[in-house]
Amino acid sequence: MISIETLEIKSLADYDRISGIVNDGLYVNQTLIDEIKGRIGQRAKRIVIESPYSDLDYNSVYSSFYSKQHKERPKDCYRLHFFSEETFEIKDYRGFLVLRPSYIGRSMGRGQLDPRLLLDPGSAFIMQSSGFIANLGGERYNVSSFPWMAQETDISICAHSATWSIVRYFSQKYSHYQQQTLDDIVRLAPPFLNRKVPSDGLNFLQISSILSQAGFHCLFLSNDIQGADKVKEHLRVYIESGIPIIGGIKRTQHAVVLAGHGPVDYSKLPPAGGNRVLSSSLIDSLIAVDDNYLPYLEVGLADTPGGYNVDDIDYAIVPLYEKMFLPADIILSRVTSFIDNGGLGAADSQVLRPYLTSSRSLKARAAISADMPDGLVDTILSVEMPKFVWCVDIGSVDEYRNNLCSSRIIIDSTAGTYDTNPWILAHNDNMIIYYDRTDASWRNRAQAIAPYPLYRNNLKEV
Amino acid sequence: MRLASLSGQKFQDRKVETPATKEYYEHCQNNGNKDIKRMLQDYAAAYENAKEFTVR
Secondary structure, eight states: OOEEEEEEOSSGGGGGHHHHHHOOTTTOOHHHHHHHHHHHGGGOSEEEEEEEEOOHHHHHHHHHTGGGSSSOOOSOEEEEEEESSSSOOGGGEEEEEEEOOOTTSOOEEEEEEOGGGTSOTTSOEEOOEEEEEEEETTEEEEEEEOOBOOOOSSSOOHHHHHHHHHHHHHHHHOTTSOOOOHHHHHHHSOOOSSOTTTTOOEEHHHHHHHHHHTTOEEEEEEHHHHOHHHHHHHHHHHHHTTOOEEEEEGGGTEEEEEEEEOOBOGGGSOOTTSOOEEGGGGBOOEEEEOTTSSSOEEEOSSOOTTSOOGGGOOEEEEEEOTTOOSOHHHHHHHHHHHHHTTTTTTOOOOEEEEEEEEHHHHHHHHHTOSSSOHHHHHHHHHSOOOSEEEEEEEEOHHHHHTTEESEEEEEETTSOTTOSOOEEEEEOSSEEEEEETTTTEEEEEEOOOOOEEOOOOSSEEO | OHHHHHTTOOOOOEEESOSSOHHHHHHIIIIIHHHHHHHHHHHHHHHHHHTTOEEO
16 A cells, blocks of 8 residues: 655754654665755655655666666655645645665655755746656646756766756657656667676766767767867856756766756946846856756855866767757857847847747747737747747846847757858847748838847746 | 737838848858858867766
8 A cells, every 4th residue: 555654844853754754774864864954954844755656767777777686675665745835735846756775875766856945036047847747645746847866876877867867857848859767878878898787987978879869969068179168158058048968077077967057147247338248157156957966956166065166067968959950159150240240230239148949939928928019029920930949139238137138139040050141030129130931031120129028938947 | 819910911021132231241251151160170079079088
């Protein structure tokens, strides 16, 4: 029979009672309790402990690896469900954490944890899929989260966990990506000189190959080649685009997923009339999904408990959708050249905010906008676009400080590398230029456009 | 509903020769395309540089 136990969290000491309920050192240890206590603290008011729980990912490695070991290991898991209030209400549900059996204290399994459980309001912007539903006691609890899992160590290491997180995130968010279990990820690693199981490590070619087989098209970034400043800039542009990145850290030989960013530091904006800046330069910290710690770890200028900081991201793999042909640097090169050579007239273009988005979401946002003039909304809705587009929101320093833009350029992400006209639509405060695909013509319309809110859809503010 | 305002609407705005200025195309020809070629070379070099980085 399924056992359901409820634990009220009135003080941090109440977390210690998890051991009393689970009561098996294979599933719970003091390090695990201290991690939960330290990161979640009193943001959880109630924990529901469900057992036995049959976990898809643990089962996958149980079948392929643990069932072949001499020492017996349980097949079942526990699942901890977190509520932000002393209720069982769906609105207060903050996700779950699977506890799997481990002889070496790595018992934190899959977690689908709402960032509000681990971070204070206003402290971060994070990619989240709301497509996961936890079934508990006949209720369907929806959770908005980025999938996380601690490494198992024997069969999977940090790179497997990071790759699994990204593939699971996309499969929950977009139906055309197939769900892969942890064992699927392990098996997708191409043979190299080392064994697949137990794993001795993965190199970035193997990680990229796993992602390619899962349907992604990967770009590589390296501090040694592109330079630390460029890599830093591009990481932030792709994160702002809602594309999780695998970051490689030489200092600790570690890989993490970068799935969001910390607060925007508006004090770094230049004075009006000063240099042009990218909005990404106002972001100091990134949010890591690191398999050694509960998710949404803020990685800033100081070292994290894992012994790395935001400047230690030496390599990155950016898993792109097949038809995102143009990378960030080519877009920025074309856009700055377009603006500098009079492309948007005299409009104030001091802050540029580039991002990728689906044309579907862009149009949906435009359709419900209360601030865009009808002429602009109708043009955005009627212009033909590919599935994904690059956009650059452009505005003055004052507009950006108020989360507004007065110009926008929409760019064809499928355009050829050397295409000098990748533009789909560009507008400033008094005109719109757009590409009419039906007769392959460029058209221009005079249209007064007051500043309107920046596009925010790829990341969710905690 | 936006559909109501889109229904039957024809977009017959003034055609323009090019969306950008002559200077922009000159810049692409003289410098921009060279920059892009270098960026592509960097992606290939980054791949070579990163592919043997192993995490454990």
